Amino acid sequence: MVGTQIPQNPVNGLFQALSVISLGLVGATLLVRQTLVRPSEVVLTGKPDDAAAAARWKACCTFLYLMCEALGLFGVILRLDGFPLANIWGFYLGSGALLLCILLRVRFSWFGE
DSSP, X not given: OTTOOXXXXXXXXXXXXXXXXXXXXXXXXXXXXIIIIHHHHHHHHHOTTOHHHHHHHHHHHHHHHHHXXXXXXXXXXXXXXXXXXXXXXXXXXXXXXXXXXXXXXXXXXXXXX
């Protein structure tokens, strides 16, 4: 009994790690939206021909989309690891909802709203 180890379940550790990372990813997505995308939109409403602001806006929006897709990819990774859909639907729903919110905000910003 001296060398007995407590059995660890790496699957649950992976789920918990990706859950914590996902929460940070959602927060980072909102932070990037407010600190990088929004100022570029303000500059572009005043000067639509500003190439630097347009490039920054485009790069930041692409980065936001990648962050949203990473959230969905975490769900795929957990699904391939053997988790049932009942445990990981939040990753898919969170990714889709965040992507939809960002996409709608970008679409509305094109119309000046």
